[in-house]
Amino acid sequence: MRRIRRGARKRLIRWTRRARELDRATYGRLVDYHIHTKLCGHAVGEPEDYVREAIRKGLSEIGFSDHMPLLKMTDRRLTMAPDDLPRYVDLIRDVQASVDEIAIRLGIEMDYFPDHMNEIWDVVSPYEFDYVYGSVHYIDGWGFSDSRFLSSYRGKDPDQTYARYFELFCEAARNGGFDIMAHPDLVKKHGIKTKLPIDRMYEEAAAALREADVAIEINTSGLRKTALEPYPTVGFLRACAARGVAVTLGSDAHAPQQVGMDFDVAVRLLGSAGITEIATFEGRKRGTRSIAGE
Ligand SMILES: [Zn+2]
Numbered sequence: 001m002r003r004i005r006r007g008a009r010k011r012l013i014r015w016t017r018r019a020r021e022l023d024r025a026t027y028g029r030l031v032d033y034h035i036h037t038k039l040c041g042h043a044v045g046e047p048e049d050y051v052r053e054a055i056r057k058g059l060s061e062i063g064f065s066d067h068m069p070l071l072k073m074t075d076r077r078l079t080m081a082p083d084d085l086p087r088y089v090d091l092i093r094d095v096q097a098s099v100d101e102i103a104i105r106l107g108i109e110m111d112y113f114p115d116h117m118n119e120i121w122d123v124v125s126p127y128e129f130d131y132v133y134g135s136v137h138y139i140d141g142w143g144f145s146d147s148r149f150l151s152s153y154r155g156k157d158p159d160q161t162y163a164r165y166f167e168l169f170c171e172a173a174r175n176g177g178f179d180i181m182a183h184p185d186l187v188k189k190h191g192i193k194t195k196l197p198i199d200r201m202y203e204e205a206a207a208a209l210r211e212a213d214v215a216i217e218i219n220t221s222g223l224r225k226t227a228l229e230p231y232p233t234v235g236f237l238r239a240c241a242a243r244g245v246a247v248t249l250g251s252d253a254h255a256p257q258q259v260g261m262d263f264d265v266a267v268r269l270l271g272s273a274g275i276t277e278i279a280t281f282e283g284r285k286r287g288t289r290s291i292a293g294e
């Protein structure tokens with residue numbers, strides 16, 4: 001029954017997507033900082049295609065943030081090889097130089113691996129990123145978010161998965177050195193739920209973010225997954241807003257048409273948390289931008 005309802009909701013989201021699309025003036029006040037490139041091996045389209053879609057929608061600022069090479073693993077469907085990092089930077093610098101209708105930032109999405117952060121930061125030190133996303137895609141070596149390996153959930157206790165995810169999330173916010181924590185409650189991606197007091201986890205996570213002065217994003221890609229809602233959920237966002245945690249926006253686009261996708265939902269979510277400005281980044285300095293219309 002739940003599966004039927006979820007299927008209907010998924011279809012509804014797809015059908016109404018065009019009709020719900022924000023007008024260009026509203027898009028013009030927003031940013032999309034979470035955009036991938038085909039270098040990661042599971043995204044399609046040229047960077048120019050993503051930029052063109054952003055311009056079509058009316059966004060005035062976007063940023064690429066492809067997956068950082070994994071130093072301890074090689075999986076060409078997961079992320080670029082270490083040698084590709086300079087190519088990625090050049091690729092984005094080229095688009096920046098050839099397009100002037102829109103501000104294009106250079107970011108990167110780093111995985112949080114507690115024991116290897118120094119090594120990882122050493123690899124990116126030659127580059128000048130505008131922002132660095134931190135992601136918890138791994139729970140003690142388990143790539144829980146990888147849709148190719150859903151069977152890996154078998155035999156896992158959802159409560160333990162949630163508890164450990166949030167533990168790592170707080171640790172990453174505090175010690176990772178990141179500017180933005182990506183898809184804050186990614187643990188819900190494949191629809192697993194916990195019976196633990198989840199509000200307490202949100203409160204603790206919001207406190208860690210505030211303490212470390214790290215921003216989060218509203219990531220709309222959850223609407224394209226089993227979770228069927230953006231990351232984070234409204235309760236988590238409200239906990240962040242109450243503490244003054246900075247919030248920015250990302251679509252996690254892995255295809256050009258996904259740039260700025262479902263941002264009407266993100267805008268509504270911001271509204272329901274009483275957030276009137278979003279965070280912007282340049283040269284790893286955070287700024288703010290009002291999202292209120294005239
Ligand atoms: Zn990806």
Ligand SMILES: [Zn+2]
Pocket residue numbers: 034036109252
């Ligand atoms: Zn991403």
